[in-house]
Amino acid sequence: MTMRNKILLAEDDHHLGNLLSDFLHSEGFAVSLCRDGEAALVALKQNGFDLCLLDVMMPRLDGFALARAIRSKDKKIPVIFITAKSLKEDKLKGYETGADDYITKPFDEEELLWKIKAFLRHAPDLNASSTPP
Numbered sequence: 001m002t003m004r005n006k007i008l009l010a011e012d013d014h015h016l017g018n019l020l021s022d023f024l025h026s027e028g029f030a031v032s033l034c035r036d037g038e039a040a041l042v043a044l045k046q047n048g049f050d051l052c053l054l055d056v057m058m059p060r061l062d063g064f065a066l067a068r069a070i071r072s073k074d075k076k077i078p079v080i081f082i083t084a085k086s087l088k089e090d091k092l093k094g095y096e097t098g099a100d101d102y103i104t105k106p107f108d109e110e111e112l113l114w115k116i117k118a119f120l121r122h123a124p125d126l127n128a129s130s131t132p133p
Helices: 014-026 037-046 063-073 088-096 109-121
Strands: 006-010 030-034 051-054 079-083 101-104
Touching: 006 014, 006 037, 014 030, 014 109, 030 037, 037 051, 037 063, 051 063, 051 109, 063 079, 063 088, 079 088, 079 109, 088 101, 101 109
Parallel strands: 006 030, 006 051, 051 079, 079 101
Antiparallel strands: none
8 A cells, every 4th residue: 555645735715725635635645734824834843744735825824934934944845835926026935935836826726736746756755754844
């Protein structure tokens, strides 16, 4: 039996969060859905994840601050922003905070899936039971 890759999904929109979580579960991933940045940070400290999907505009701690916190502890875990903030300045800020990719809403779930698979495929030192940052 193969281990499932663990994804942290930080998304405060209930509909989109549930939709993405269900979709990724159906594709074989173990998904932890957090509704705000602080909850996501706690989850990161308690669990090891193989990839992070972060919304930018979240309560308590925004995605940019969360990405900086992730990068201060773990330089290798893939971080993908999924956000409605589509201005060039926002995208550049996302990459400056340590994002590996920046996807604007609305987006195609299958395209996101293939991006996730590509990041996991190109991160051979990551595994399904990575240690918490």
